[in-house]
Amino acid sequence: MNLPTVKQLRYFVALESTEHFGKAAEACFVSQSAFSTAIRELETTLEVQLVDRTNKNVTVTHIGRQIASEARRCLRDMENLVELARSNQLPLTGELRVGIIPTIAPFLLPKVLPPLRQKFQQLRLFLTEDITQRVHEKLMNGELDLIIIALPYALRNVEVHSLFQDRFLLACREDTQHTRPRRYIFDELNPESILLLEDGHCLRDHALSACHLQDMDKVSRFTASSLLTLVQMVDSDLGISYLPEMVKDSTLLTGTNVKLWPLPDANYREIGLAWRRGSAREAEFVQLGKFIRSVWEGVSSQ
Structure with missing residues (x-):
């Protein structure tokens, strides 16, 4: 019996997710021609049509959707097999694929990566930056081993290791017309005076929750797609x-007149690691979490 290869299954899962040959090939770091050939070979091996190529956009067939679901399960089992083998190696050596959200990456990584590389010199770290929903999907699909995210966030089938609390601060110009920074009172804010990131960024939800922003009339209709835009x-x-x-x-904040001011209440988000429940590398991930926490606490106390 001819069996599909791991490469073919990975390619098809990527195609089913993107429904676009070009984007899927790019995500798999392979040419589109090689990618298309692998999909055809998979269809030949399985003796079934996985995608409909007659439309302008790729359409995955009904049986193709079912096979993609089973392919993900097979890939997770393969990942578990590799993790089991690695569990007998030295901890934090070899390849580690980590997803991290953009409201954490540029601030945490520059502080943590240098001592991490010095401490674990045989660790090969591959980083993917994306919003929480997508790094979680990649984690569950086996594309990532571990994710660094902000909590709370509804996650399924994962174990979470808390790292530290990240307080919220008021951000504004000292001469702002919207509030008195040194005597900030939420109820005195004018309608639509609060600027936030657009939907899809968990920082928006965390700010709304942690800072008790229940009066949505005070939140502006205009949103930012990134922290840089928000600061501008x-x-x-x-x-x-x-x-x-x-x-x-x-x-x-460099080159701006934006300053940060303490808020009257203890408002914060929680930074944490998450990995697939039942992973054979759990002890290794906990060790990494403790290392990151110790580094961050050292930096924060300076």
């Missing part, structure tokens, strides 16, 4: 915002 909007005094404390010593 605040710098133009289009409104005020709430930024995590980890941005304080970064270059994000």
